Amino acid sequence: QKEVEQNSGPLSVPEGAIASLNCTYSDRGSQSFFWYRQYSGKSPELIMFIYSNGDKEDGRFTAQLNKASQYVSLLIRDSQPSDSATYLCAVGLVGANNLFFGTGTRLTVIP
């Protein structure tokens, strides 16, 4: 079983704060990691991907990967109410033909 675990939340942060979303995975063969944002009733959209250990920044978003500890996180700086959504973590494994998704963390940014 390829497990991708996320805290379902809800995670509430005040506007302007840093939101930290975490994801752990069970398979050490995991080699690619994706964060999707899904607004209520809508489909997921890709916001970040990371392949190597360390940090990757894109605007207000930073993805952090630690393969030794088998976790990947997403930081959202200067959180805005428009960031309120469910964030899905997805993992790609060597030899697999599809991504494996966590159940998502619901984030609420309070104005």
Next chain:
Amino acid sequence: DGGITQSPKYLFRKEGQNVTLSCEQNLNHDAMYWYRQDPGQGLRLIYYSQIVNDFQKGDIAEGYSVSREKKESFPLTVTSAQKNPTAFYLCASSISGGPDYGYTFGSGTRLTVV
């Protein structure tokens, strides 16, 4: 603009009826996928296809069927054998099958049994 088009947006199925969900992409992606999303359960893989005329079962294929006669199209049929089909269905595509590429999702079809 390139993207994935799913239709219809909402679909109602009567008991014992087969229904087909459409998925078309103009991204020139090789791989296409069908997922089902239920509240609190995340995305579950139904079927996927890496090339034309070939497709593979995912984790919950029972009661579903697909075809891939064209690169652009990957329709999903929900048969009467699927006893609990009410869910949000998502079609996705990627440049190729494999772990290194993220997905582009369609806007989804919400299926309800009436």
